[in-house]
Amino acid sequence: MSGYASLVNTPVGKRVATRLGLPRPARLRRYAVGEPLVDGPVLVGGHGAAPLLGEVRRVLTAAGSGVLDTLPAGEGLGAVVADLGAVEDPADLDSLRGLVGPALRSLRPSGRVVVLGRLPEAARAPAQAAARRALEGVTRSLGKELRQGATANLLLVADGAEDAIASPLRFLLSGRSAYVDGQVVTVTAAPGGPPPEPADWSLPLDGKVAVVTGAARGIGSAVARTLARDGATVVGVDIPASGDALARVANDVGGTALQLDVTAADAGKRIVAHAVSRHGGVDVVVHNAGITRDRLLANTDEERWRSVLDVNLMSILRMNEALLAEDGVRDGGHLVLLSSMAGIAGNRGQTSYAASKAGVIGLVRSLAADEDLRRRRVTTNAVAPGFIETEMTARMPFATREVGRLLNSLSQGGLPVDVAETIAWLAHDASAGVNGNVVRVCGQSLLGA
Numbered sequence: 001m002s003g004y005a006s007l008v009n010t011p012v013g014k015r016v017a018t019r020l021g022l023p024r025p026a027r028l029r030r031y032a033v034g035e036p037l038v039d040g041p042v043l044v045g046g047h048g049a050a051p052l053l054g055e056v057r058r059v060l061t062a063a064g065s066g067v068l069d070t071l072p073a074g075e076g077l078g079a080v081v082a083d084l085g086a087v088e089d090p091a092d093l094d095s096l097r098g099l100v101g102p103a104l105r106s107l108r109p110s111g112r113v114v115v116l117g118r119l120p121e122a123a124r125a126p127a128q129a130a131a132r133r134a135l136e137g138v139t140r141s142l143g144k145e146l147r148q149g150a151t152a153n154l155l156l157v158a159d160g161a162e163d164a165i166a167s168p169l170r171f172l173l174s175g176r177s178a179y180v181d182g183q184v185v186t187v188t189a190a191p192g193g194p195p196p197e198p199a200d201w202s203l204p205l206d207g208k209v210a211v212v213t214g215a216a217r218g219i220g221s222a223v224a225r226t227l228a229r230d231g232a233t234v235v236g237v238d239i240p241a242s243g244d245a246l247a248r249v250a251n252d253v254g255g256t257a258l259q260l261d262v263t264a265a266d267a268g269k270r271i272v273a274h275a276v277s278r279h280g281g282v283d284v285v286v287h288n289a290g291i292t293r294d295r296l297l298a299n300t301d302e303e304r305w306r307s308v309l310d311v312n313l314m315s316i317l318r319m320n321e322a323l324l325a326e327d328g329v330r331d332g333g334h335l336v337l338l339s340s341m342a343g344i345a346g347n348r349g350q351t352s353y354a355a356s357k358a359g360v361i362g363l364v365r366s367l368a369a370d371e372d373l374r375r376r377r378v379t380t381n382a383v384a385p386g387f388i389e390t391e392m393t394a395r396m397p398f399a400t401r402e403v404g405r406l407l408n409s410l411s412q413g414g415l416p417v418d419v420a421e422t423i424a425w426l427a428h429d430a431s432a433g434v435n436g437n438v439v440r441v442c443g444q445s446l447l448g449a
């Protein structure tokens with residue numbers, strides 16, 4: 001927790017913060033191996049036939065969660081799951097209000113609201129499209145109303161993807177999504193049938209080989225640790241100048257280190273060669289290495305502009321030529337790219353950075369739709385962090401930093417592990433129905449959509 005968050009959670013700090021009307025960030029429930037998926041029973045319901053609830057019940061029961069059909073008197077709820085997949089008309093949305101509204105008082109700290117819906121663009125009639133899209137407005141607003149670390153997210157399920165919801169549903173309910181709030185995740189039918197579920201949900205990456213660029217520190221080192229915890233063998237990549245830190249991370253996770261500048265012309269080939277010779281191949285690539293050279297556009301010279309675009313975007317395009325060749329990432333593999341809130345909302349002084357991170361989104365959308373990659377069941381997604389507590393953000397001026405920390409629905413910055421958990425989720429096979437998504441890990445920052 002930041003200094004501010006720790007202070008306002010002391011007894012005296014709490015009194016002062018309440019009196020001054022300052023936000024009091026809650027301690028977020030974060031995932032720990034062996035803990036229950038949800039902290040308490042889950043109320044389920046929906047509209048009409050609620051066609052997705054059968055699968056929701058199966059997932060919850062398999063996870064050992066209690067499932068309730070009516071609001072219990074005097075008992076706290078871990079989550080509410082509302083299936084609005086059958087809405088035909090905006091009047092049907094009252095089912096959502098009637099189910100979720102009364103349950104909110106019973107929601108425990110770090111509770112979850114997950115709304116399930118269908119794709120608005122696949123609606124049969126204008127009224128149905130309106131009702132489906134309305135779910136986004138409800139969920140995003142609810143994210144802003146919830147307190148004490150609770151979150152609300154919307155899961156849009158494409159026709160035919162009903163058997164692909166287990167992994168996204170589990171993620172959104174769990175402590176792995178602690179800093180994911182007010183988001184819309186889309187799940188589509190995975191080519192080749194239902195995504196396989198892991199034998200052990202605490203080791204979803206068992207037997208997989210994952211490459212993480214920029215792994216020496218910050219978010220990258222958290223990603224390396226989280227993927228290894230989930231069962232992967234990790235290859236950490238970073239520049240030679242960060243060699244010592246990189247070696248420590250690789251040692252800690254029982255993986256290997258590859259000193260390499262990702263902008264080198266042969267970077268992709270060298271990554272594949274290392275992964276194949278040391279570990280037999282590669283299943284997951286996390287393009288995390290990134291830099292900022294912030295200046296107003298009027299003061300940005302060619303060198304600054306070029307270096308940011310080269311590290312954050314062009315190197316990925318070059319590396320992918322080798323990584324996505326037939327002898328690169330294995331069939332059924334997963335690519336996760338780091339975008340940023342700045343790439344969605346824009347940020348003063350960050351035109352070059354925002355160009356690179358918006359470019360990442362364009363790249364992800366294109367790769368996710370690529371016929372050849374779909375045939376090979378390779379998924380591509382982006383994670384867009386908001387304010388995350390790293391060396392990068394620690395260097396910000398005090399006022400800018402506190403504003404960045406507090407201007408979100410959870411009133412605090414996220415931790416590198418929050419980004420890492422989201423990446424780990426997108427990197428395993430049960431998530432094969434999640435493709436072409438940009439998942440913000442931003443506590444529902446007030447910046448951007």
Ligand SMILES: NC(=O)c1ccc[n+]([C@@H]2O[C@H](COP(=O)([O-])OP(=O)(O)OC[C@H]3O[C@@H](n4cnc5c(N)ncnc54)[C@H](O)[C@@H]3O)[C@@H](O)[C@H]2O)c1
Binds near residue numbers: 238311
């Ligand atoms: N920290 C945040 O709040 C935040 C927010 C949005 C997006 N991001 C993105 O997340 C990623 C990680 O950010 P971070 O905060 O951990 O940054 P960081 O500066 O702490 O770490 C970045 C790592 O990448 C490495 N790296 C830089 N250039 C490289 C190159 N040419 N070749 C190989 N390695 C290289 C660095 O040595 C470093 O270890 C970046 O892509 C960043 O843009 C971070």
